Amino acid sequence: MNADDLRERFMAAAGVAGSGEDCPPPDQIWDAVSDEQSDARFGKILDHVVSCPACAIAWRLARDFGARERSPAAAASPRIAVWRRWGVPAAVAACLLVVAGLAAQWWWTEGEHTGAIRMPQDEVIRSLVSEQTPCARSEVWLRWSPIGADTTRYTVRVLSEDLKLLHSASLLERPEYHVPEPVFAGLAPGARVLWQVDATLVDGHRRTSGTFLVRIE
Amino acid sequence: MPEDAGQGPAEGADEIEELRRRLHASVSRVCPRWLAGQVDDIVQVAVLRVLDACRNRGGIGKVASSYLQKAAYSAAVDEIRRHSRRREVSIEDEPEMSLPPSRITGPEQRCSASEIARGIRECLAGLGVSRRHAVTLYLQGYTVPEIGRALAYGLTKAEHLVYRGLTNLRECLATKGLAP
Numbered sequence: 001m002n003a004d005d006l007r008e009r010f011m012a013a014a015g016v017a018g019s020g021e022d023c024p025p026p027d028q029i030w031d032a033v034s035d036e037q038s039d040a041r042f043g044k045i046l047d048h049v050v051s052c053p054a055c056a057i058a059w060r061l062a063r064d065f066g067a068r069e070r071s072p073a074a075a076a077s078p079r080i081a082v083w084r085r086w087g088v089p090a091a092v093a094a095c096l097l098v099v100a101g102l103a104a105q106w107w108w109t110e111g112e113h114t115g116a117i118r119m120p121q122d123e124v125i126r127s128l129v130s131e132q133t134p135c136a137r138s139e140v141w142l143r144w145s146p147i148g149a150d151t152t153r154y155t156v157r158v159l160s161e162d163l164k165l166l167h168s169a170s171l172l173e174r175p176e177y178h179v180p181e182p183v184f185a186g187l188a189p190g191a192r193v194l195w196q197v198d199a200t201l202v203d204g205h206r207r208t209s210g211t212f213l214v215r216i217e
Numbered sequence: 218m219p220e221d222a223g224q225g226p227a228e229g230a231d232e233i234e235e236l237r238r239r240l241h242a243s244v245s246r247v248c249p250r251w252l253a254g255q256v257d258d259i260v261q262v263a264v265l266r267v268l269d270a271c272r273n274r275g276g277i278g279k280v281a282s283s284y285l286q287k288a289a290y291s292a293a294v295d296e297i298r299r300h301s302r303r304r305e306v307s308i309e310d311e312p313e314m315s316l317p318p319s320r321i322t323g324p325e326q327r328c329s330a331s332e333i334a335r336g337i338r339e340c341l342a343g344l345g346v347s348r349r350h351a352v353t354l355y356l357q358g359y360t361v362p363e364i365g366r367a368l369a370y371g372l373t374k375a376e377h378l379v380y381r382g383l384t385n386l387r388e389c390l391a392t393k394g395l396a397p
Binding site for chain 1: 233243246249261262265269283286289291292293294295301330334338341342346350354356366367369383387
């Protein structure tokens, strides 16, 4: 099997269905392709691509969309700069520091990987509402997977298909929200409504969900 | 208590239409063929995200084109994952998506291709880290100099890793009895 065959077969592998729940957010894949991720994160995402056909497509798509690695100039690349430091025998002290740093990072990421430490910034807000089953107008409950601790507060935005903001609610303490029926007054039966969640973590960081759909009866 | 709001976006219809046109062109250009039916949905989600960003950046004109690309990309990836979760991308679609139709024609060949693809992933996972990363990038379409830059290796080392890694990959596939 020559290299071109292998490449084609690997690309074909990307067509098989299946993406894990632990896929990195698209932004992280984009940043990895653009050389804007740390070594550890880059390697972790690349390893994920090996096992995840959907993310292999996402990686290729990032290149097609125009995410390109930065200039090869060594000074401009933090990744290269770090590795060069490793290669300078005289910089023993620096190496020790780097080793200590890497050990700490390994411990940290290993903890993440095994689930022992799960940082909120790696969590993704997922919809818990079916996009296929229409909801009665009086029973539109938006539910999503919580992130962070109980102190996280959520903002929900509800929009029509033509992107008009229909409703928003802030400072929600629970990962669910009942949309008042009058919000849907102007919508035709069977209309699709878009919704999105912002989570504000206790440290002030914000995470925004993808855009979800709900169908209205 | 939650606070409610009901105002729409401040951007003009013309600006939004222009934004939609730009995003549509961008998405249509790179979207896999099997996702062509979802291009409008992807664009719609991307428009929404850009408008969201506009609220903080002072208008559509202030949003960098790189941000538009990234928003379109994120929306496309979300759709790909949704597709995958629904298992709508069947093995039947594989040849259309990424292989020339002439290379894989019948169900038997498709099954074999799928088995080889799975074998490649398993074998890749068994390589050492450096070789695995180098070969994965190679299989993703990177050239050796690009791999060197991405992994911060010199050209010679990158070349060696790809060469040795591909050899290991072939050996591993052979032990599984997988060859086209």
